[in-house]
Amino acid sequence: MIELADIHKRFGRVEALAGVSMRIRAGSVHGIVGENGAGKSTLMKILTGFISRSSGTIRYNGRPVQLRTPRDAARLGIGMLYQEPLDFPHLTVLDNFMIAAPEHDPGRLRQQLVRLADRFGFDLAPDSAVERLTVGERQQLELLRLIHRRCKVLILDEPTTGISQRQQEILFAALRALRDEGRAILLVSHKLAEVRSLCDRVTVLRGGRAVADQERPLDEDLLLRAMFGSLPRRQRAVRARDRGRPILAMDHVVSAEGRSGLHDVTLSIAEKEVVGLAGLDGSGQAVFLRIAGGLLRPDSGSVRFPGCETTAGAGGGDRQTVFLPADRLREGLIAGLSIREHLLLAGDAPFFLAPSTGRARAEKTIADYNIIGRPSTPADGLSGGNQQRLLLSLVPEPARLILLENPTRGLDVRSGAWMWRFLHQRMRDDGAIVFASPDLEEIMTQATRIMVFFNGRIILDAPTDQTEIRTVSRAITGRVPEDAGLPAA
């Protein structure tokens, strides 16, 4: 259906794509995997007309085509689902669906939207504002819109990032149905498990080249070797340790924030614990983390940090708690400021700032934290993995409680492994880590204790080494095992 031959793309002196050739067939799911910076997004941007190739040919059904603008791509029926949904949060679901529709007929389009949503089992109310939807639901809306526009080639960029297990299942079912209708689906992903379950064919990109091409059945080891050159070791990183004294104690905490709020949470987290928070997107994990981090004040209940003289509501600094949000650029870093300036902000900067002030420290941080960038690189010029490393480098030294939200979001396997090694090393004997992640495997390998959120309640709370992944995934969908540590209340 689409044939790429010897595609090159140069940005200045950097060659992002160095001759990629591949063939995408109708009625198949084609996976594209590779490390961060392997050239995946550049290739996708070329296919969708966002940027033009430097050289090479693209054939669509045998005909050579120019893809100069997204308009050209749309006309050919090439559509893309972006990792961060590219939509209009302040407009309604129906408005989003209608923008750039071939005809403007709200009544009919509403019907079509409802019918399409039904067909794929999506639950979307046409009149709700898109900003109230979860990432997964916004993705569903975009998918329906593309199908409605008769999109024949669907490109998905890390579609399972930030969506729940359940939403992932619904999405994959929809993708399989679309494949069986004869559409071509291009799946860009870091996650080999989902590639293996969904893709009929996989191309591995590395350093701007297609280094391997495999058909079903896929050999995971081979793919990993093609991606990284050597196999990253996968092993259980953490053993349950003895719990120390409590660090964080919540007592009947209630909040109305978020989609589900938080209902009557009572718990305590002790020293040496690594707690993984699982659950559907928006089930209360985000609210929990923000309350623990002092960013949100609970409506009622108490939050205490035994051993520290502060009460909830004060900033995180004085009680040695630090929160690393999922949206690093929006909530964590300051987009326009450079690495050097971030470090100056965090440390004790002198009154007068020369361009050289703090450069040495920035150089050292860059080396220590493996950040790819220069002291003058602005935060928004860093890749996702490097942003996360910069954030980690800003964690103040005596941090006892480190709270992380989707810490490996947008990170490739190697960056993720580096981050976890760093966190485990960094954790002191009197410290604890709490992280939320949509990736169950990450929780099971990195955490000592798992808590499953459902509808604003913690419905499962257990040590990871005594819990089966099946029990957890059942709990995520709301089914509580009888022997769970907590009542479903």
Next chain:
Amino acid sequence: MEISLADLLAGVTATAAPLLLAALGETVTEKAGVINLSLDGTILLGAMTGFAVAATSGSLAAGFLAAAATGLAVAAVLSLIGTWLGQSQVAVGFTLTLLCRDLAYFLGSPHARQPGPQLLASPLPLLSRIPLLGPALFNQSLLVYLSIAAIPATWFFLYRTRHGLVLRAVGENPAACWARGIRPRLVQTTATLAGGALVGLAGAGYSLALKPGWGRPQGCEGIGWIALALVIFGGWHPLRVALGAYLFGFLQISTILLQDLFPALPTQVFQVAPFPIMIFTLILIHAGRNARGRKQRFLLRLFRGRPPAALGTTYRQD
């Protein structure tokens, strides 16, 4: 002194008409994500060209057209430098304000204090005899009719048509529009030009109808800034923007009336009074809105204004 309520209402709709056109024009522009700060200068330049062309040619229609064309031309400069060359819309807007103002007084000096035509009322038969509302809505000049019709028309365009939807979408997220095959800069340019034309028309509304004639000061200085403020306080919603324009018209009329009641006060007080009163009123409205509790969220949403997410930013497509 006796003033009837009907006279008061008629005065308000007439006084507010040019302001309304300017504010609605700016609403359309800003909904597409472009901020046009040149309003105050554009209105003056429109007033000057409108008057000059009408006085020279003897045709009121030519005057109004010339004023609209002037507004369009100024908007085109903003569009070129801001939207297409990627420079700061705020900086360009400010500069244009000053430039247009000085240009208006410089080019307009031959026409200063010269006689010229004035747009008169054209009462609609029957309708103008309705008590109270008749004089306010149906015994007015064509310009006032246009300004009144522009309120529902702008609303309908923005919220009930495909092009309005696209325009709002561009103001929210131009990158997402580009990905959908919409040309954001083209949409922004069109919105800027259309808004600019309405602003220019507002200028002629002063020099050819409300405050006929040309001179220095013209008497419509400062109106552009009021229009800009109304768009913000009106939450970028045409109906609320219109309400604000009428509120300001009411304040202007009532201060004129009050002048007769307090002859001892200097007249400057009454000329300036509507501006601070307007600001205080708007602050009060907003303070009242923010003070309410959580439970009235639904009601609040009806009144809540939120700027278009991409307002004032330059979209660069790479």
